[in-house]
Amino acid sequence: MATELPTLPHWQTTPDDLAAATREVKAALKARIAASGRTVEEVFAQVEALVTERVEEIEAELAAGRSAWPEVDYADIAAGTVPAETMALIQRRGCAVVRGHFPREQAQAWDAELVDYVDRNNFFQDYRGPGDDFFSTVGSKPEIYPIYWSGPQMEARQSDEMATVQSFLNSFWRNESDGVQWFDPNRDALYPDRVRRRPPGTNSGGLGHHLDPGTLDLWMTADYQRAFGHLWDGTVEEYSPWDAAHRTAGPQYPGSTMCSAFRTFQGWTALSDMDHDQGVLHAVPIPEAMAYLMLRPLLDDVAEDDMCGVTVGKTFPATERFHSLLLRASAGIPDVRSGDSVWWHCDMIHSVAPVQDQQGWGNVMYIPAAPWCPRNETYAAEVRRAFEAGDSPSDFPAEGYEAQWPDRFATEQLNETGRRGLDLA
Ligand SMILES: [Fe+2]
Numbered sequence: 001m002a003t004e005l006p007t008l009p010h011w012q013t014t015p016d017d018l019a020a021a022t023r024e025v026k027a028a029l030k031a032r033i034a035a036s037g038r039t040v041e042e043v044f045a046q047v048e049a050l051v052t053e054r055v056e057e058i059e060a061e062l063a064a065g066r067s068a069w070p071e072v073d074y075a076d077i078a079a080g081t082v083p084a085e086t087m088a089l090i091q092r093r094g095c096a097v098v099r100g101h102f103p104r105e106q107a108q109a110w111d112a113e114l115v116d117y118v119d120r121n122n123f124f125q126d127y128r129g130p131g132d133d134f135f136s137t138v139g140s141k142p143e144i145y146p147i148y149w150s151g152p153q154m155e156a157r158q159s160d161e162m163a164t165v166q167s168f169l170n171s172f173w174r175n176e177s178d179g180v181q182w183f184d185p186n187r188d189a190l191y192p193d194r195v196r197r198r199p200p201g202t203n204s205g206g207l208g209h210h211l212d213p214g215t216l217d218l219w220m221t222a223d224y225q226r227a228f229g230h231l232w233d234g235t236v237e238e239y240s241p242w243d244a245a246h247r248t249a250g251p252q253y254p255g256s257t258m259c260s261a262f263r264t265f266q267g268w269t270a271l272s273d274m275d276h277d278q279g280v281l282h283a284v285p286i287p288e289a290m291a292y293l294m295l296r297p298l299l300d301d302v303a304e305d306d307m308c309g310v311t312v313g314k315t316f317p318a319t320e321r322f323h324s325l326l327l328r329a330s331a332g333i334p335d336v337r338s339g340d341s342v343w344w345h346c347d348m349i350h351s352v353a354p355v356q357d358q359q360g361w362g363n364v365m366y367i368p369a370a371p372w373c374p375r376n377e378t379y380a381a382e383v384r385r386a387f388e389a390g391d392s393p394s395d396f397p398a399e400g401y402e403a404q405w406p407d408r409f410a411t412e413q414l415n416e417t418g419r420r421g422l423d424l425a
Contacts, residue, residue: 005035005233010222014253014312018216019305025219026307029232030298036234040298043236047291051325054092054286058329067276068093068285068331069342074101074161077168091172094241094287094345097333098165101269102156107339110152111271111363114195117150121405128399143202146399148192149390153365154409156269157190158418166369169265169343173242175371182244183262183373189380190421191261192393193366197271200361204279206354209318209327211293212259212266213347214252215310218294223250231294241287241347248373255313260379260395261370266350267343270336272361279355279362282332283344284318289326290347296322318349343369377423384422387411 008028015021033040061068070089076082077098090096102110118124124141147153156162163186170185198204218224225232227246230239248262274280293316297307308322318326326349333342344350346368370376379395386393388411390403402408414424 005032008032008222008225008232010225011220012222012251014216015220018311021220022216022305022307026298026304029219032232033234033298036232038234040295043231043234044292044295044299046236047288047295048325051286051289051292054288055325055329058285058331062331067334068329069095069097069283069333071097071099071334073099074165078161078164082168091242093285094348095283095285096169096343097336098341098343099337100339101165101341102159102161102339104337104339107269107271110156110365111197111338111361113152114145114147114150114197114271117152117405117407118145118147120407121402123147123401126401141199143196143198143204145195145197146392146396146401147195148393148396149387149402149408150195151407151409151413153192153195153367154413154418156365157188157192157367158415158421160417162367163188163417165341165343166371169267169369170371173244173264174240175244177243177245180245182246182248183264183371183376185371187372188417188421189261189370189372189376190383190418191259191263191368191370191376191379192383192386193368194396195366196268196362196364198279198358198362200358202279202355202358202362204352204355204358206279207352209284209323209330209349209351210315211318211347211349212257212315213290215255215312215314215316216307217251217253218310218316219297219307220253221250223247228291228294231291236291239288239291241290241345244373248375250375253312257315258395260375260382261368262373262375263346263368263370265343265369266346267341267368268364268366269341270338271363271365273335273337274362275335275359276332278358278360279353280333280336281342281344282330282351282353284326284329284349285331285344286326286329287345287348289349292326293318293323293347293349323349341367380421380423384424387422
């Protein structure tokens, strides 16, 4: 059937004229849906009905004072004894809190060692201010430490506990279809990211609703057009947010907040206790909402050269104007303790709540699940280079603080998981 539908124009690198490309691809997507015998309104209504049901379910949870985030014990993941209803809930909500992922004392020791590491190396004296606007902070000490290669980060990334949870989370995805293995669920590419340490007393405006899988490339590259093909070819009922087909090899348009890696889940590990009302992470725990976000720009109330505000070089925004239904389901994490970890599907809308006079620390290490696939293998070469040089990885501002630090994590300290993740023989 798909072969009879009109083909889509595509741009494997950022188009020179974004407005013209947007007009062209939107017209082509609408024409393709029409050729499948359906209308954009009909396809969107189908998605809207499903999402509305989920939104109402989550509103009811929140109104009853419950967290919408599934919780799972690390011990159950390690033993293979996660209850079936927990598995089903993680699949439904696209997120999870892993309790006791690391021993509490381990997480607290890592937090203390991170402080020692930056202190020993005069980081605060040398700090030159935020390297990007997205996470910019006011004041002399940053919240986000642009540090990638400390002992604690590398120990966590290459730990058995991290590999076990990453494999568990990857298993929610379909990684094989049409004779292609799209990724290896049991090998992680150790995507290096930063550390956040937010002190008590912080006043923060938070971070707005957004998502991180891409920008205009989601509509404009051949790979993503196939990955989201069910939305455009009249088979929207078959769309699954858990299908990795055509997502793990294609190009991405560069941007200041891009992620070169394919991540099944974004995640972080808590290095301090954080209460649910202290400016914490929120997400819209509906993986299928991605279909809504992708189809919404095709409705008649959006200008022909507008993708609901999505553009290159900026994070994908979720807004009251276009996505108010989805934002009704924005749900905060429950209280977390040092050593717990928090995970959300890579396509899901998330935000950080504002806080006044924060009680306690808010410290995390960002460590996602980035399974081995062509895209992550390509980026792993860059990660290896940055690791060996003590540089910032190329997805991040080129700050390079650790290049001259003698005690950053060394090649000899890599275990087998670490070597596999960096593709070292
Ligand atoms: Fe984000």
